[in-house]
């Protein structure tokens with residue numbers, strides 16, 4: 001099977017993203033702004049590049065941010081679960097209250113993953129810090145446009161994980 005992905009940026013910065021993480025690159029501990037996200041692992045790295053998470057770390061909508069619990073996670077004092085997935089796995093998760101990260105990719109195979117982020121309310125964007133991290137800028141393109149179209153072979157398109 002091949003995955004063909006057209007990434008379309010609408011009036012705001014895109015809600016569909018293709019993440020590339022080459023050797024040494026990682027995504028640090030964070031919560032998502034989105035209500036939920038769907039990811040598709042296009043290419044698994046040789047080693048590491050693992051999604052780790054801890055459920056129910058906070059209740060953002062109730063304003064319960066659990067800063068001390070988050071400090072413990074950042075200090076490496078709390079055990080996280082690891083999701084061992086293969087290329088072709090689809091993962092559904094709610095990262096709003098579950099802290100999560102991706103460990104640094106090891107080896108020469110780049111970790112490639114599609115993220116589709118959804119909100120229950122319209123018009124919700126990433127925070128400024130997240131926009132700078134992901135896009136290196138804060139502004140939005142003026143018109144919809146196709147960013148790229150890519151095709152990757154997927155050996156195992158059968159696994160669907162709903163983790164939280």
Ligand SMILES: O=C(O)CCC(=O)C(=O)O
Pocket residue numbers: 019027032039051095100102113115
């Ligand atoms: O790369 C992943 O598996 C998760 C991505 C993620 O947490 C995010 O885009 O907010």
Ligand SMILES: [Fe+2]
Pocket residue numbers: 030031032095100
């Ligand atoms: Fe996330």
